[in-house]
Amino acid sequence: MKFKGSDNYVATADLMLAVNAAITLKRPLLVKGEPGTGKTMLAEEVAQALNMPLLQWHIKSTTKAQQGLYEYDAVSRLRDSQLSSVDGGEKVKDINNYIVKGVLWQAFTAEQPVALLIDEIDKADIEFPNDLLRELDRMEFYCYETRELIKAKNRPLVFITSNNEKELPDAFLRRCFFHYIKFPDAPVMQQIVDVHFPGLKQELLAAAMKTFFDIRNLPGLKKKPSTSELLDWLKLLMAEDIPLAALQSADQKVSVPPLVGALLKNEQDVTLFEKLVFMNQRNR
Numbered sequence: 135m136k137f138k139g140s141d142n143y144v145a146t147a148d149l150m151l152a153v154n155a156a157i158t159l160k161r162p163l164l165v166k167g168e169p170g171t172g173k174t175m176l177a178e179e180v181a182q183a184l185n186m187p188l189l190q191w192h193i194k195s196t197t198k199a200q201q202g203l204y205e206y207d208a209v210s211r212l213r214d215s216q217l218s219s220v221d222g223g224e225k226v227k228d229i230n231n232y233i234v235k236g237v238l239w240q241a242f243t244a245e246q247p248v249a250l251l252i253d254e255i256d257k258a259d260i261e262f263p264n265d266l267l268r269e270l271d272r273m274e275f276y277c278y279e280t281r282e283l284i285k286a287k288n289r290p291l292v293f294i295t296s297n298n299e300k301e302l303p304d305a306f307l308r309r310c311f312f313h314y315i316k317f318p319d320a321p322v323m324q325q326i327v328d329v330h331f332p333g334l335k336q337e338l339l340a341a342a343m344k345t346f347f348d349i350r351n352l353p354g355l356k357k358k359p360s361t362s363e364l365l366d367w368l369k370l371l372m373a374e375d376i377p378l379a380a381l382q383s384a385d386q387k388v389s390v391p392p393l394v395g396a397l398l399k400n401e402q403d404v405t406l407f408e409k410l411v412f413m414n415q416r417n418r
């Protein structure tokens with residue numbers, strides 16, 4: 135079982151190495167990186183390349199670790215017991231009917247090996263990763279309501295992503311293989327764009343990429359545009375049939391590029407950028 139990249143996803147050599155290291159070590163792969171650097175997509179692509187179903191768990195600030203294992207739906211059971219005349223109360227008697235299985239339960243009991251994505255783990259509260267330590271380590275947990283031990287038939291391939299909003303506990307980090315997806319440099323970005331828009335005119339792409347990286351390199355920017363924003367912008371440029379001249383600032387005049395709202399997402403950044411453009415014009 136080895137990941138060698140895919141047609142839809144540009145994986146750098148060190149990223150492929152990290153995926154394969156996590157597979158070899160049988161440890162979760164913890165992927166960090168700026169938003170839009172392809173962390174979520176990595177799990178989808180690896181699962182597809184290795185022919186494994188992917189179970190996804192998208193974490194929110196209110197998500198609790200227990201929800202990934204199972205939840206006992208006592209409210210439904212109570213309601214059913216009050217209406218029990220309906221089916222003779224058979225359903226109510228069996229507690230298994232009220233256990234809602236979480237993604238870990240599903241992953242552990244799946245017939246074939248699956249990939250499991252725990253997406254944006256840093257969204258949850260600080261206890262969340264610690265609460266999952268044992269389950270991810272031992273690949274088993276106990277369901278008290280039904281008195282059964284849920285043990286992984288096959289060890290799932292676990293991906294955990296983080297946008298770095300919170301630090302993760304040391305004990306948790308120790309159990310993962312870690313990879314930081316660096317923001318793509320121009321050649322890698324070019325490959326990513328090629329994957330999405332194979333027919334793009336090279337001059338247009340070169341001019342758009344220059345603008346994009348100029349914006350990213352602006353000092354003091356609150357929110358740097360990411361890969362997905364560049365892709366959105368390119369899509370718009372093509373849809374609106376924006377001429378190359380509108381992007382080229384090389385010689386005669388510098389101007390704010392069209393549809394810059396795809397790249398800059400707050401007014402301070404737009405103002406900052408306009409100022410810079412204005413200063414460049416005066417210096418000519």
Ligand SMILES: Nc1ncnc2c1ncn2[C@@H]1O[C@H](COP(=O)(O)OP(=O)(O)O)[C@@H](O)[C@H]1O
Pocket residue numbers: 142143144145167168169170171172173174175176295326329361362365
């Ligand atoms: N290496 C890559 N190869 C191809 N497309 C990519 C790559 N990285 C990012 N993308 C594009 O950027 C989008 C955002 O990626 P995503 O996985 O959602 O980022 P993250 O989870 O890191 O925030 C993807 O849908 C894809 O279109």
Ligand SMILES: [Mg+2]
Pocket residue numbers: 170173174175253295
């Ligand atoms: Mg994501």
